[in-house]
Amino acid sequence: MSVSKHRFSFEIVRTCPETGARAGILSTPHSVIETPVFMPVGTQATVKTMSQQELEDIDVRIILWNTYHLYLRPGAELVREAGGLHSFMGWNGSILTDSGGFQVFSLNDLRKITEDGVTFKSHIDGSFHLFTPERVMEIQHDLGADIIMTFDECIEYPSSHDYVNKSCLLTEKWAARCRETHEKLNDGSNVLFGICQGSVYPELREKFAVRLVEMDFWGYAIVGLSVGEPKNRMLEMIEVTNTVLPEEKPRYLMGVGFPDDLVESVSRGIDMFDCVMPTRNARNGTVFTRMGKVVLKNAHQAHEFTPIDPECGCSTCHNYSKAYIRHLFQTGEILAPRLATIHSIYFYINTMREMRRAIMEDRFPQWREEFFRLYRNEDETDEP
């Protein structure tokens, strides 16, 4: 996973004839990534609690970093001075940065949207900042990611058809400006993904995806889902958008989700995912396994001297019991979120790896059935 002379490329190597699930190879100058892939989220230049070596050990080959957070701290200039994010944080794999849009909209009550861009207030010191499509391209170039994203307006759920249509028109204009700025800045060190919005309106999803495809991005992200809409609407939006997106380009479902969401979305032809779900839940003491959710803080775990999942291959399950991890959570020790996070990331990465193997071996539908049979038979419930 060291730096090499790979060029950017994406290739579908097998498609499940029954479901449309795809196995592919995504190459960047920093790593060769087997898809479908789950990208852990490293908000502030660190996947919370984990070292870069631990991520490599789990075979993580690409991470998502948040442009908004890095822009505020340590700042894009400092990262550029350090030689880019890879060098700054000692990460040899690939990096994808988001556009900052999601945080600008979700963390800022005082944001102001104009055709030019968004003025927002730093959640750290209250200072005002302006993100325009051009500025966001510059920042992502300074950060030095392999894959960067266009700047979009994030739409709340629910929003009216009229509002979503207007918002998508703005996002489309911003996408064009990003495309143009990227053309100017691009030195071959990164590729740009376009962002498909449209809330839960199939015709808007389709209309704007068609226009985005005309702009010819290197890959496409489907966003604004898993924000409160019914799960079947989410899956319907994925299906609608994927009928429009070109077969040969990577498809990235941003910010999703639960393990079963990943399986359902891969079944509908998604190649890439990111989500804070596994890491955030782990830090709060809830992890996912083949058998569903395990709540590590539950009182009965005090006497469970067995691993989270005896068949799991992660270092947490190899070395530590639920009783010990519960004790660490009870006493507020840092090792608690660490051990839980290692398991969670491993579980996500391994689930993607299992899906890919099943697609390659033409047994994805059977694998999916078995996954849901085990996963939905949850043996843990939250205690009140």
Place this chain on the structure above:
Amino acid sequence: MSVSKHRFSFEIVRTCPETGARAGILSTPHSVIETPVFMPVGTQATVKTMSQQELEDIDVRIILWNTYHLYLRPGAELVREAGGLHSFMGWNGSILTDSGGFQVFSLNDLRKITEDGVTFKSHIDGSFHLFTPERVMEIQHDLGADIIMTFDECIEYPSSHDYVNKSCLLTEKWAARCRETHEKLNDGSNVLFGICQGSVYPELREKFAVRLVEMDFWGYAIVGLSVGEPKNRMLEMIEVTNTVLPEEKPRYLMGVGFPDDLVESVSRGIDMFDCVMPTRNARNGTVFTRMGKVVLKNAHQAHEFTPIDPECGCSTCHNYSKAYIRHLFQTGEILAPRLATIHSIYFYINTMREMRRAIMEDRFPQWREEFFRLYRNEDETDEP
């Protein structure tokens, strides 16, 4: 470092003729420990921020756990149910537990001392508990440590000669009761160290050390130092006590200290150390190096794209820059104290290893001179 059939043994393999510094081998059923040795402190069944694998990677072979904290959470019964501390926390090396005395005295304003023992209030839930010498022996047996300590009264500094004398008489009686209880409970799974108090009064240090030696403990701890007294008094007390302690038994200076304290104390024939210093300071952003102290939070570190110590062999120095670690401290990320702690523990362990090698190669005085030359030429100062 896996569990083996070693018996308990201690052997001095070389002594520096000029200083009296000793290189030895301390064996327990769980590990073979080269002395002089520094034992990291794992207050609540974890060396804060570190995994047991990381400690093994740094070649830590023995850890100190706090009886007081483990007694309160998760409780000695639960640890016994788990099969002892080694099994509970997945640690294959040796374990030393303290007697709980230090925490009982330092964390409890409402403690009540009688000849029988100490009644104290839990700092967690305010419940009342009684530690007697007998109870403390039982608890340490339940915890399953390899090396356990007698229960003593911790003396504040400064204290009057009269108070210290009376306190040492009580500690002596408690030591005898611990010795007796240990005889009854002992199944060969652990050995008992006696504790030498005496504040800064040489004649009390000597008198009570002589009596403790008559009780014939497996090893001896010198305690109640590095609590505010001038450094030369501390070294004088070590010297006085060591004239009395038997040559062939391990000598353990509890709760000390700074890197230069370790070197001075090894020079005076100390074999074992523990201290929260390296881990606690690291979590606050200060680490030690061959060149002295480095304050990682200092503003100028923002642009220092070099390791804490380019010649250090730890994984933090191999992979991360001061600028990155400072960013992690600034943003409150868990990886910050992790990376600092790894460096600090490695530095302490490696300094002990270097001292041992120098003793073995009959060049300890020269090593010590070079150590102080580099170490006292500090290139960092705390910013106001």
